Amino acid sequence: MQESTFKRWSLHLILAATLLFMLAPILIVIVNSFNASAYNAWPPEGYTFDWYRKVLANPAFQRGAINSLIVGVISTALVLALGTPMAYALGRIRMRGITAFKSVLFAPLIVPRVAIGFALFVLFVGLGSATGLRLYGTYTGVILAHSVLMLPFVVAILTASFGEVDPIVEEAARDLGATPIGAFRLAVLPQIKGALLVAGIFSFITSFDEVETTLFIVKPAVNTLPVEMYNYLEQYQDPTLAALSTLLIAFTFIVVLIVPFAVKGSDLFRIMTSGRK
Amino acid sequence: MTAVADPVHGRTLSRGMRLALLLGPGFVLIVLPFVAAMILLGAYSLNLRDTTGSGIGFSVWQSFLSDKFNWQVIWRSVRIAALSTLITVVIAYPVAAALLRVKNRFYLIFAYVALFSPLLVSVISRSYGWLLLLSDSGFVNQMFGMVGLGPYRMVFNETGVMIAIVHVVLPYAVLPILNIMTQIPPIYREAALDLGASGWTVFRKVSLPLTLPGVIVAAEIIFALSISAFVTPSLLGGGRVLTLSRMLYDNIGLIEWGMAAVQAIVLLTTALAVLLVLERTNRSTHAARQ
Numbered sequence: 062m063q064e065s066t067f068k069r070w071s072l073h074l075i076l077a078a079t080l081l082f083m084l085a086p087i088l089i090v091i092v093n094s095f096n097a098s099a100y101n102a103w104p105p106e107g108y109t110f111d112w113y114r115k116v117l118a119n120p121a122f123q124r125g126a127i128n129s130l131i132v133g134v135i136s137t138a139l140v141l142a143l144g145t146p147m148a149y150a151l152g153r154i155r156m157r158g159i160t161a162f163k164s165v166l167f168a169p170l171i172v173p174r175v176a177i178g179f180a181l182f183v184l185f186v187g188l189g190s191a192t193g194l195r196l197y198g199t200y201t202g203v204i205l206a207h208s209v210l211m212l213p214f215v216v217a218i219l220t221a222s223f224g225e226v227d228p229i230v231e232e233a234a235r236d237l238g239a240t241p242i243g244a245f246r247l248a249v250l251p252q253i254k255g256a257l258l259v260a261g262i263f264s265f266i267t268s269f270d271e272v273e274t275t276l277f278i279v280k281p282a283v284n285t286l287p288v289e290m291y292n293y294l295e296q297y298q299d300p301t302l303a304a305l306s307t308l309l310i311a312f313t314f315i316v317v318l319i320v321p322f323a324v325k326g327s328d329l330f331r332i333m334t335s336g337r338k
Numbered sequence: 339m340t341a342v343a344d345p346v347h348g349r350t351l352s353r354g355m356r357l358a359l360l361l362g363p364g365f366v367l368i369v370l371p372f373v374a375a376m377i378l379l380g381a382y383s384l385n386l387r388d389t390t391g392s393g394i395g396f397s398v399w400q401s402f403l404s405d406k407f408n409w410q411v412i413w414r415s416v417r418i419a420a421l422s423t424l425i426t427v428v429i430a431y432p433v434a435a436a437l438l439r440v441k442n443r444f445y446l447i448f449a450y451v452a453l454f455s456p457l458l459v460s461v462i463s464r465s466y467g468w469l470l471l472l473s474d475s476g477f478v479n480q481m482f483g484m485v486g487l488g489p490y491r492m493v494f495n496e497t498g499v500m501i502a503i504v505h506v507v508l509p510y511a512v513l514p515i516l517n518i519m520t521q522i523p524p525i526y527r528e529a530a531l532d533l534g535a536s537g538w539t540v541f542r543k544v545s546l547p548l549t550l551p552g553v554i555v556a557a558e559i560i561f562a563l564s565i566s567a568f569v570t571p572s573l574l575g576g577g578r579v580l581t582l583s584r585m586l587y588d589n590i591g592l593i594e595w596g597m598a599a600v601q602a603i604v605l606l607t608t609a610l611a612v613l614l615v616l617e618r619t620n621r622s623t624h625a626a627r628q
């Protein structure tokens with residue numbers, strides 16, 4: 062029995078309307094970045110590249126972008142280096158108390174980010190006055206905070222991926238005389254390359270976009286780009302931010318779409334559309 | 339895995355040792371600071387850093403919970419999150435159903451990219467986009483103006499906040515619903531239709547009950563995201579929509595750490611309480627199916 066035409070058409074109409082809704086704020090930002098009016102007049106009275114010149118010449122945004130890149134790259138490297146062995150252990154070795162361990166490990170996914178931000182702020186300031194360890198308002202502090210947020214995602218993605226690798230391959234490598242690390246590098250690592258790439262990109266974007274936790278633990282010198290943008294938007298609403306947003310959208314789409322597709326498109330599409338987060 | 343007394347590979351590390359080596363560094367460097375921070379949060383809410391001179395105890399909790407204003411903020415946060423969740427699920431359900439019926443591969447890819455685009459765009463840029471669209475002289479009101487309607491107030495109030503929240507959480511709702519829809523054999527619906535049930539009856543008696551677990555998972559994720567949102571209610575609310583998360587942020591500036599700690603715990607507890615209720619509902623629907 063066939064579905065009614067009415068039902069099919071209404072479903073497609075809802076989908077089309079929703080897609081428009083999803084793209085609308087992004088499209089208007091891109092168009093507005095060329096708007097000659099400083100008051101976001103709509104429809105635009107004229108078109109200009111001035112806002113792009115303003116963004117690129119703005120020292121706060123320049124420093125923010127550099128800070129965000131530094132923090133993003135280091136925290137991504139850190140969570141991949143520490144999270145891969147953790148995921149391996151969780152996926153391969155049976156242990157008691159695993160449920161308790163996992164609930165602590167994945168807790169940052171449930172705790173609201175502002176709460177994490179405030180808790181880390183209190184910890185950083187407390188540690189600072191107790192031990193002289195400088196975490197509040199430093200790169201180390203921001204990197205640690207971002208790692209706290211990213212680690213659960215990385216471990217979840219990689220644990221699932223280790224689960225798909227047959228342990229027999231690694232055992233065979235060991236039987237043939239490989240050291241444990243050698244067997245891992247030669248027999249397991251090549252098979253989880255795709256998942257590592259996805260986890261890495263996901264981490265970097267999470268870090269690069271993170272505001273809610275970061276706001277609590279930065280000082281102006283280490284302000285990341287989204288924090289600068291948040292502060293700017295609380296004061297001004299001229300199209301400078303539209304130009305910056307457009308540049309960032311272009312940057313993110315290049316990172317997300319071009320880089321992995323250049324490596325292996327089919328793998329990524331499979332992961333993206335398989336419904337697993 | 340037989341790691342203990344392995345005759346082929348010779349001396350192998352004990353299982354405990356391997357676990358410590360694999361889990362230890364990440365645990366000590368990243369998980370432990372988080373745990374310590376959360377414990378400290380509890381301690382501060384009990385007035386550990388005595389700023390009021392009233393000693394360690396529940397004095398901060400008392401003053402928070404006895405203030406009616408705070409309950410209004412809690413209620414507002416829950417209401418905004420609950421309404422956003424409801425609207426999102428109502429949109430996500432037909433969207434997931436429609437995605438299953440898309441035949442054209444290019445349109446499908448475009449649909450996925452459009453649906454998931456909020457995840458790739460900074461929350462600040464998205465909020466800014468909504469401010470441009472929804473402001474009094476913005477694009478949407480100009481469209482309304484052309485047909486003689488409006489202007490409507492859609493920013494710096496709860497309407498604007500909810501529109502922007504629904505926008506960002508929608509992809510998280512579509513995924514679990516889509517996931518469960520693909521697991522239901524179409525033959526169930528066809529059988530019901532063949533037996534003479536109307537389309538609406540099939541939806542109510544067959545499709546919806548079978549997909550309900552996916553809907554509840556979606557609702558859990560969305561509610562948790564909505565109630566903890568900070569940037570969106572802050573910017574779209576323009577300081578006029580005071581939610582728990584915004585209140586927490588404002589307190590830092592005032593150095594009211596004890597109070598901020600209480601608010602952080604209230605925010606966390608509210609989110610967890612709703613998650614537990616939804617989780618229980620989910621279990622009972624699972625039980626009912628068996």
